[in-house]
Amino acid sequence: xxxxxxxxxxxxxxxxxxxxxxxxxxxxxxxxxxxxxxxxxxxxxxxxxxxxxxxxxxxxxxxxxxxxxxxxxxxxxxxxxxxxxxxxxxxxxxxxxxxxxxxxxxxxxxxxxxxxxxxxxxxxxxxxxxxxxxxxxxxxxxxxxxxxxxxxxxxxxxxxxxxxxxxxxxxxxxxxxxxxxxxxxxxxxxxxxxxxxxxxxxxxxxxxxxxxxxxxxxxxxxxxxxxxx
Amino acid sequence: xxxxxxxxxxxxxxxxxxxxxxxxxxxxxxxxxxxxxxxxxxxxxxxxxxxxxxxxxxxxxxxxxxxxxxxxxxxxxxxxxxxxxxxxxxxxxxxxxxxxxxxxxxxxxxxxxxxxxxxxxxxxxxxxxxxxxxxxxxxxxxxxxxxxxxxxxxxxxxxxxxxxxxxxxxxxxxxxxxxxxxxxxxxxxxxxxxxxxxxxxxxxxxxxxxxxxxxxxxxxxxxxxxxxxxxxxxxxxxxxxxxxxxxxxxxxxxxxxxxxxxxxxxxxxxxxxxxxxxxxxxxxxxxxxxxxxxxxxxxxxxxxxxxxxxxxxxxxxxxxxxxxxxxxxxxxxxxxxxxxxxxxxxxxxxxxxxxxxxxxxxxxxxxxxxxxxxxxxxxxxxxxxxxxxxxxxxxxxxxxxxxxxxxxxxxxxxxxxxxxxxxxxxxxxxxxxxxxxxxxxxxxxxxxxxxxxxxxxxxxxxxxxxxxxxxxxx
Numbered sequence: 048x049x050x051x052x053x054x055x056x057x058x059x060x061x062x063x064x065x066x067x068x069x070x071x072x073x074x075x076x077x078x079x080x081x082x083x084x085x086x087x088x089x090x091x092x093x094x095x096x097x098x099x100x101x102x103x104x105x106x107x108x109x110x111x112x113x114x115x116x117x118x119x120x121x122x123x124x125x126x127x128x129x130x131x132x133x134x135x136x137x138x139x140x141x142x143x144x145x146x147x148x149x150x151x152x153x154x155x156x157x158x159x160x161x162x163x164x165x166x167x168x169x170x171x172x173x174x175x176x177x178x179x180x181x182x183x184x185x186x187x188x189x190x191x192x193x194x195x196x197x198x199x200x201x202x203x204x205x206x207x208x209x210x211x212x213x214x215x216x217x218x219x220x221x222x223x224x225x226x227x228x229x230x231x232x233x234x235x236x237x238x239x240x241x242x243x244x245x246x247x248x249x250x251x252x253x254x255x256x257x258x259x260x261x262x263x264x265x266x267x268x269x270x271x272x273x274x275x276x
Numbered sequence: 277x278x279x280x281x282x283x284x285x286x287x288x289x290x291x292x293x294x295x296x297x298x299x300x301x302x303x304x305x306x307x308x309x310x311x312x313x314x315x316x317x318x319x320x321x322x323x324x325x326x327x328x329x330x331x332x333x334x335x336x337x338x339x340x341x342x343x344x345x346x347x348x349x350x351x352x353x354x355x356x357x358x359x360x361x362x363x364x365x366x367x368x369x370x371x372x373x374x375x376x377x378x379x380x381x382x383x384x385x386x387x388x389x390x391x392x393x394x395x396x397x398x399x400x401x402x403x404x405x406x407x408x409x410x411x412x413x414x415x416x417x418x419x420x421x422x423x424x425x426x427x428x429x430x431x432x433x434x435x436x437x438x439x440x441x442x443x444x445x446x447x448x449x450x451x452x453x454x455x456x457x458x459x460x461x462x463x464x465x466x467x468x469x470x471x472x473x474x475x476x477x478x479x480x481x482x483x484x485x486x487x488x489x490x491x492x493x494x495x496x497x498x499x500x501x502x503x504x505x506x507x508x509x510x511x512x513x514x515x516x517x518x519x520x521x522x523x524x525x526x527x528x529x530x531x532x533x534x535x536x537x538x539x540x541x542x543x544x545x546x547x548x549x550x551x552x553x554x555x556x557x558x559x560x561x562x563x564x565x566x567x568x569x570x571x572x573x574x575x576x577x578x579x580x581x582x583x584x585x586x587x588x589x590x591x592x593x594x595x596x597x598x599x600x601x602x603x604x605x606x607x608x609x610x611x612x613x614x615x616x617x618x619x620x621x622x623x624x625x626x627x628x629x630x631x632x633x634x635x636x637x638x639x640x641x642x643x644x645x646x647x648x649x650x651x652x653x654x655x656x657x658x659x660x661x662x663x664x665x666x667x668x669x670x671x672x673x674x675x676x677x678x679x680x681x682x683x684x685x686x687x688x689x690x691x692x693x694x695x696x697x698x699x700x701x702x703x704x705x706x707x708x709x710x711x712x713x714x715x716x717x718x719x720x721x722x723x724x725x726x727x728x729x730x731x732x733x734x735x736x737x738x739x740x741x742x743x744x745x746x747x748x749x750x
Contacts, residue, residue, distance in 0.1 A: 121523035142526075145533075148572065149525040149563075243526060 059099045060235045062204055082106070085113045086210060088122020091237060091244050098259040099234045108238075120149070124237075124244040126260035132218060135247035136171050139215050142245055143177070146213045147197060150242070154192075156211035157200045158236050160221035168200050168217065203227075203236045214240035219252040228253035281325040282338060282620060284309045286316030289349075293357040295321055296366045300334040309340055313372060318345025321367075324621040336367045337621035341631050343371050350635045362632050365650055368620070369629035370663055377444075378436055378663050379620055390437060390479050394592035395430035396611035397567075398475050400603070401588015402426040403610075405463045405581045410574045413567075413602045418609045422658065423668035425449050425465055426585075429472050430614050431665040441662060446472075448630065448661040457643050458657075458669040463582050467550055470496065471585045475592065482595030485565045486521070489514050489558045492590055496554045513555060520562045528563045532572060535559045540576075547579055557586035566598030567591040618664030626660035627651045633659045646671055 054076065056068040071078065087095070092108035101107055116122065129135040139157070146155055159165065165186045172181040182196035184205060192199065192209075201209070203216075216236055222228055233256045237244060246252075246260060285303030287295045295303060300323065306312035312320035322338035341349060354361040363369050370379070402424045403416055421427050432445035446469065452458060453465050474492055483491060493510045514520060519531035536559065539552055548556075556576065560583075563569040573583050591598055591607075599607060627649060628636070636645055646657050658668040 116523050120525035123524060123526070145526050145529050148569070149529040151568065151571065 059101075059231060060207065060238070061231050062207060062229075062235055064229075064231070083111045083113050084108065086241050087112065087238060088114045088116065088119070088240075088242050090122040090124045091240050091242075092122075094124045094244065094259045095234055095237045097261075098237065098255055099230050114241075120242050122242050122244075124240075124260060125262075126219075126246040126248065126257060129247055129249050131249055132167075135217060135249060136168075139217060139245065139247060140175065140177070142215070142243075143198065143213075146243060147180070150212040153197070153212035155198045155213045155215070156206060156209060156239055157198065157215045157217055158203045158206050158239070159200070159217045160203060160219070160227045160232075162202055164218050164221065165200060165202065172198075172200075203232055206239050207235055209239055210241060211239055212241050213243035214245070216244075216246035219246050219248040219256065220250045222252050222256060223250070228256075230255055233259070282309070282322040283325050284312040285321050285323065286312040286314075287319075287321060289317060289352060292319065292321075292353065293360050296336065296360050296363070298333040298335040300336075309375065313340060313342050318342035318349050322621070337623075339363060339367050339369045340375050341369060341371055343373050343631075346371060346631050347635050347639070350632060351639070362628060362636075362649060364624070364627065364629040364632050364660075368622070368624040368660070368663070369632055371631045374630070374663065377440065390433050390476070391482075391592075391595075392430075392434055392611050392615050393596060393607060394475055394479075395426070395433060395614055396607045397588045397592030397603075398471060398585070399424050399426045399430055399588070399610050399614070400607055401471070401585040401591075402463060402468065404570065404573075404588070405584035406461055412574075413570060413606050416606060418606065418613065421610050421613060422666070423656070423670065425453075425461075425463075425468055425667065426472065427614070428661060428665050428667040429468075432662055433476070434614060435618060435664045436662060442476075445662055445665060449667060452659060452661070452667060452669055455637060455669075457637070457646060457672055459672050462578070463585060467553075467582050468585060470550060471589050474589055477593075482597070483593045485562070485594050485598060486514075486516075488590045488593045489562060491593065492586065493551075493554055493558050496551045510555075514558065514562070520559060525563070532559045532563045532569075536572075536576065543579075548582075550582070553580060553583040554586040556580060557583040557590060561587055561590045561594075564600070566594060566600065567603035568600040570603070620663070624660050624664075624666070625652070626658040626666040628657065628659045630659065630661050643672065 054068070054071055056066075056071075058066060058068070061067075087108060089109055089112050092112045092114075096107040096109050114122065127135070127138055129138060143155060157168065159168065162185060165183050169181075169183045169186045172178055172183075177198065180196055181198045181200060182190050182194060183200040184190040185202065186200075199209075199211070214236070222233065233253070237259075246256070248257075251257070284306045285295070285300060286306055287303050291302040300321075303321065304312075304315060306315060306320070309320050309322070312322075318341065320340040321336045322340065323334060324337045350361070350363065353363065360366065399421050400413070400416075403421055404411065404413070406424060407416065407420065428449055429442070429445055432441050435441075436445075446465065449465055453461070474495060477491060477495075490510070493514065497510050512518075513535065519527045520535070522528055522531070536556060539548075539556055543552060557573065560569050560572040561567075563572060567587075570584070570587055573580065573587060576583065591603065596604065596607075649657070651657055653668075655671050656668050657671060658666045660666045
């Protein structure tokens with residue numbers, strides 16, 4: 048069917064803890080290493096690198112980034128701590144409304160750790176004016192990327208291989224415990240985003256993921272001498 | 277074709293109809309157009325030199341009318357050879373003065389001093405502004421551009437790149453705009469003139485996105501009065517450190533929303549000024565750093581439609597690098613139409629020439645004057661305001677609809693009367709039934725329809741509807 052077959056892989060995206068690239072060694076295929084990427088914005092690449100630093104002195108995603116923020120827009124990555132899932136959804140909705148204008152004709156991805164959260168999100172979106180713009184994969188009949196839906200809801204596992212201009216990680220508290228706290232899962236989710244990445248949590252998520260989103264800030268007196276309650 | 281490749285003939289007035297229908301045998305050859313004009317009593321008929329001489333059928337290519345004799349010539353033809361009126365259906369018709377200004381003894385020299393793609397964007401902006409609200413760029417029929425004032429001005433700038441031609445084309449468009457026989461437009465020429473003037477700035481250059489806003493809005497601000505609030509001054513709105521200049525698209529969208537809200541509050545119910553329209557257009561332009569976010573202007577009310585013309589101008593000034601796919605396809609499609617060359621011997625696609633339009637409007641005052649003219653499209657008349665420069669105008673509702681419209685109106689009126697009659701008969705029938713029930717015995721359940729006819733109480737109290745209907749009849 049084809050003269051050439053290309054097998055691509057990234058060990059950091061090994062969701063199932065398997066190394067599919069071993070097949071290439073057994074088949075004796077010629078190996079090419081991609082030394083630059085154009086999809087992921089600098090800030091998102093920085094978060095991904097923090098979560099899973101490259102091994103064997105390989106260059107970081109940030110260092111090999113050729114994303115042009117002047118043309119594609121400055122990239123952002125933020126984690127939002129919310130009091131409840133309701134607040135998570137409201138905050139996400141506010142951001143999505145802006146993104147629908149900002150990234151017209153591009154797709155927005157919403158990922159969650161657990162399959163049951165998909166149904167929760169379908170219900171929540173059904174109560175909004177964005178109902179018809181949302182496709183929930185695994186819940187909606189005939190869910191597809193071919194339709195006219197600008198917003199796609201998936202589990203992180205089924206998001207592998209996709210890319211979105213903006214990604215929202217909903218309910219990241221679900222990634223607090225094994226097996227969803229594996230770094231490969233967070234890395235895969237983060238690297239689906241091109242320009243905007245937002246994660247939402249109510250309570251703790253896994254620490255490496257939380258730390259990866261941390262932003263440097265100036266220390267002030269309140270940090271040194273916290274007020275006694 | 278050069279004008280010296282035209283063969284000029286003059287005719288006795290009685291032979292003119294035959295000549296117009298293709299019999300050139302009775303004509304007298306003249307060395308120059310002016311000679312033909314003189315011997316032809318104010319009308320010179322030109323033929324393409326390349327055509328075979330002595331053909332039995334030889335239709336004219338161009339007709340030049342002496343300015344002073346035009347009215348008399350056209351009147352004579354309409355009276356004694358009505359089949360030849362309007363003359364514009366036979367060949368391109370120009371006045372002698374226009375011939376001297378735009379065509380005398382030289383070929384056209386287009387493409388001097390202007391970028392056609394910039395004008396295409398200006399036309400696209402006006403197309404969005406004049407059209408129905410919420411129309412996407414991809415869904416715009418490009419043929420509608422023929423009815424944009426900007427198309428005529430752009431064609432004039434491309435074909436006749438002189439100050440005189442630019443001024444004349446706008447003056448003539450103003451005459452057309454003020455003619456009550458044509459429908460009113462959403463965007464007036466007066467508000468388009470600053471856009472056209474800005475389109476001529478640094479005509480051969482493509483400007484940077486940040487530069488475009490500075491050039492357009494600052495120019496507008498300088499011409500506006502000093503009452504512009506401080507927070508709407510370009511130096512504040514479009515400061516380099518402001519959110520509209522941020523590298524984050526999301527920040528720019530939020531900044532635009534804030535700007536739209538602020539300026540909306542400021543404007544209230546009044547019509548926005550040109551500066552306010554330009555500012556909101558600049559905001560949408562900066563969000564996409566080009567054409568991609570024109571849809572943001574669709575969300576504003578119709579009062580803001582002129583913002584599209586400023587948006588089109590800004591995108592045009594920033595050049596093709598700032599265009600998204602949809603805008604590129606539409607703009608290049610329009611540019612193709614704008615770049616069409618003309619030849620003096622080619623026929624004009626317009627329904628009426630400028631001299632004949634002037635004569636018709638001065639001679640016949642009624643609104644029906646254009647109704648019976650042969651037209652390329654129903655309800656629309658195109659007038660060639662300068663050689664090669666035409667503008668399409670929609671005839672006002674009561675002036676050009678023609679017989680088909682009259683039939684439609686009559687049919688609608690007939691249907692309305694029939695519906696009213698049917699309703700009245702229904703009421704009479706219901707009333708009769710009610711009366712029979714009242715006369716024949718005890719209480720009978722009422723139908724909802726009875727309530728509407730004033731029968732809701734046994735005392736016979738009537739509803740407002742019923743009273744008013746009776747009042748009208750009496």
